Structures are given as C-alpha cells and as structure tokens.
Amino acid sequence: MPKQTNSRPAYILREFDKSLFHASYFGFIPIESPHISTKDIELVKDCGPEAHDKSAFLRSYIERGMQNLPHPLAVSYKKRDVGKRSYTHSLHILGIDSSLAEAILIRTSLSILLERGFDHLVVEINSIGDKDSILAYERELHHCVKKIANELTAEHKKVLKNNIFELLKLELGENLRNHIPPSIASLSSQSREHFKEMLEYLEALGVEFRLVHTLIGNKHFASNTIFTIRDADNENLLTEGLRYTRLTKRFGLKKEIPAATATIFDFHKKPINKEKIYKELPKPKFYLIQLGREAKLKSLPLIELLRQNHIALYHFLGKDKIIPQLSNAENLRVPYLLIVGQKEALEETVTVRNVSTRAQETIKIKDLPQYLKHIAL
Numbered sequence: 001m002p003k004q005t006n007s008r009p010a011y012i013l014r015e016f017d018k019s020l021f022h023a024s025y026f027g028f029i030p031i032e033s034p035h036i037s038t039k040d041i042e043l044v045k046d047c048g049p050e051a052h053d054k055s056a057f058l059r060s061y062i063e064r065g066m067q068n069l070p071h072p073l074a075v076s077y078k079k080r081d082v083g084k085r086s087y088t089h090s091l092h093i094l095g096i097d098s099s100l101a102e103a104i105l106i107r108t109s110l111s112i113l114l115e116r117g118f119d120h121l122v123v124e125i126n127s128i129g130d131k132d133s134i135l136a137y138e139r140e141l142h143h144c145v146k147k148i149a150n151e152l153t154a155e156h157k158k159v160l161k162n163n164i165f166e167l168l169k170l171e172l173g174e175n176l177r178n179h180i181p182p183s184i185a186s187l188s189s190q191s192r193e194h195f196k197e198m199l200e201y202l203e204a205l206g207v208e209f210r211l212v213h214t215l216i217g218n219k220h221f222a223s224n225t226i227f228t229i230r231d232a233d234n235e236n237l238l239t240e241g242l243r244y245t246r247l248t249k250r251f252g253l254k255k256e257i258p259a260a261t262a263t264i265f266d267f268h269k270k271p272i273n274k275e276k277i278y279k280e281l282p283k284p285k286f287y288l289i290q291l292g293r294e295a296k297l298k299s300l301p302l303i304e305l306l307r308q309n310h311i312a313l314y315h316f317l318g319k320d321k322i323i324p325q326l327s328n329a330e331n332l333r334v335p336y337l338l339i340v341g342q343k344e345a346l347e348e349t350v351t352v353r354n355v356s357t358r359a360q361e362t363i364k365i366k367d368l369p370q371y372l373k374h375i376a377l
Helices: 018-026 038-043 049-063 100-115 131-151 154-162 164-168 189-205 245-251 293-308 322-332 342-347 365-374
Strands: 073-080 087-094 121-127 208-211 223-231 237-243 259-264 286-290 336-340 349-354 360-364
Touching (some): 018 073, 018 087, 018 100, 049 087, 049 259, 087 100, 100 121, 100 189, 100 223, 100 293, 131 154, 189 293, 293 342, 336 342, 360 365
Parallel strands (some): 121 208
Antiparallel strands (some): 087 259, 237 259, 349 360
16 A cells, blocks of 8 residues: 655656556555657567557656665556557556565456456466576477477468467367477476465465466566456456566666566446546555465455455555564554464454554454444544
C-alpha cells in the first residue's frame, strides 16, 4: 500500500479508476501510462510488439528516477489500446526475485476481475526457468524436431528454423504432440525451486489452476513463470503475465533488475454504468508484519480478505526481515500492527498490536475484518 503524501511526484495519478484503486490494496501505485516512442520500439526490435509496452515502461522508470525509490516497487496504469476504444491495465513489480512477485500479480489480477463480475476464474501456468533452463530446453526441442522431422511439412520446418519454440504452437496430431517435451523438465535446480514456490502460493490463494506446457512467452526476454487467467465458463483470455528481467539491462542499468508484469484486458462480466473516478487512495491505519515462509503464504489471502471488507493496510511483502518492516511502519506512523509469524500462520490467527500502548490481542483470521472495523482508533 503506497504512502499518501501532499507532494506526490507528477507521474503519480491524481484521478484513477476502480481497477487501479483495488490494485492499490496490494501495494500498486497508480501512475501515468508511458507513451511508446520510436526509440522504445527500436531498442527491442528483435523482441516483437509484445515488448513495446515493457520497453516504454522501463524507459519511463529511468527518466522519472524511479530506480532511486525504495524497492520492491509496484506500479499500475491504464492504457488505451491502439486504434480501439478498449483499455488494458498494466501491473509491474520490480525488485523481487522470488515467485512472490508473480503471486502478487496473480492475486491482484484476480481481485480486479472479481470486482468486474467474474466469479469462475482459472489460472494457467508454466515455467521456462532461467537462462540455463531456456538453453537446455532449446536443445531438447531441437532433438525432438530431429526425431519427428519426417512427419513435419516443409512449412513447419521453415517456421521452426526461425524459432524452435513455435513447435509448441504448431497444429500437430496428438501422436506428434506427445513427443514434445515440457519446459519444466529442463528447469535448473534454482528454477525448479522457484516454480515449486509458485505452486505453493497458488495453493495458498485457493484458486483453480492448471499447468499448460504451451505457455512459453517471448524467447528474447521471458523467464521463469508465465501465466494467464481465463474465464473458466467460456475460456476468454482475461490476463497474461510473465517475468521480463532480461530486458532491463538494455536500458543502461548496471545490473538486471528483477521485473514482472501482468496485463489485464478490458473485459467486464457485469454491466458498467458510469465508472467511478477515485481521487484518493485508501489511508490505512494498519501495517502488516509477516515473519517466515508460512506467514508470507498467508499474507496475500489475508490482504484480499481485508480488501473485500474495505480495510486497507500497509505492507512490505518483498522484505523478509522484521527490522525493515518495523522501520517502515514507524515512518508511516500507523496506530496498529498486524503481526503474522510462524505460530499465527499455523493457527490461522493474527496478532493485533497497539503501537502506543504495546497492548496486543490474537484474533482468528476469519474474525479479523469485524474486529478491525470496531477497533478504537
């Protein structure tokens, strides 16, 4: 949850829509949509159109000095589709190496779609891993093509010569498709751990998900987790997301910055009248302190529960240690801390601490919204 100030940078929006408002519960700061310039396109010309928005954002990120802000950094913006009357909403997280970044993107996207009337959503997910994993998978695909070469058409071979990953998109018979290895079989040990953690987050979120081996992303910049969110009733694609860390070095940065994004498309299941415009973000009275792996897994469902009850809170999910979290809470001058440690996570509770008096009480998570609504502030 971004801090409210009276001297906000110019790029932070003064007015924003409902989707950006709900994204703010998960820490996303609404900013102006970056304009895609010819320079942005030229810098990623080998990556295709899907890299243009990411290129424009990274250029804007540097020009606005956002690399000097505390990280992890989460931002969101609304952008009109070129030549259309529809819009997309983009979420970006920078500075989180772990699968927590993808988990936040997925949970935030689900929350936005829930507010649009979608109640039966499914997350599709896959991983292509790190650079070593991607190279290993490319070799496996080349071996596969050699084995089935006699059953491929000349047009197939021409396509695969330019991009071996197109093998996963070709219209092939079931027998041939069964020969194509999944990318997760080529993951390095580090990438396997990343994906395992991602699946644990999805389990903790309690959402329906399925593994889709054809989700590969752009070979020039995608890495680790690739995901989409669909309407389970009609399979409409509502959201897609991935990591694009490999692009960040192209912009003059000294080292790669972990970067992940999600794009939410302009679909609504319930009718829209005049969409409400917000001029202020929620002003939290609470700060979430999470300690340990189990607590982190509980954090996103907890934030979502409170969001549904219109209770905002500050948090610093990208940090594991208690000192940075307590320091941040002190700077924000919140009257209450919500503490989730190993014990609380296992017992499905939260410790609510009064910062001034140090008095605290342990509350069941299911009872927390009502307790916080009636707490004396």
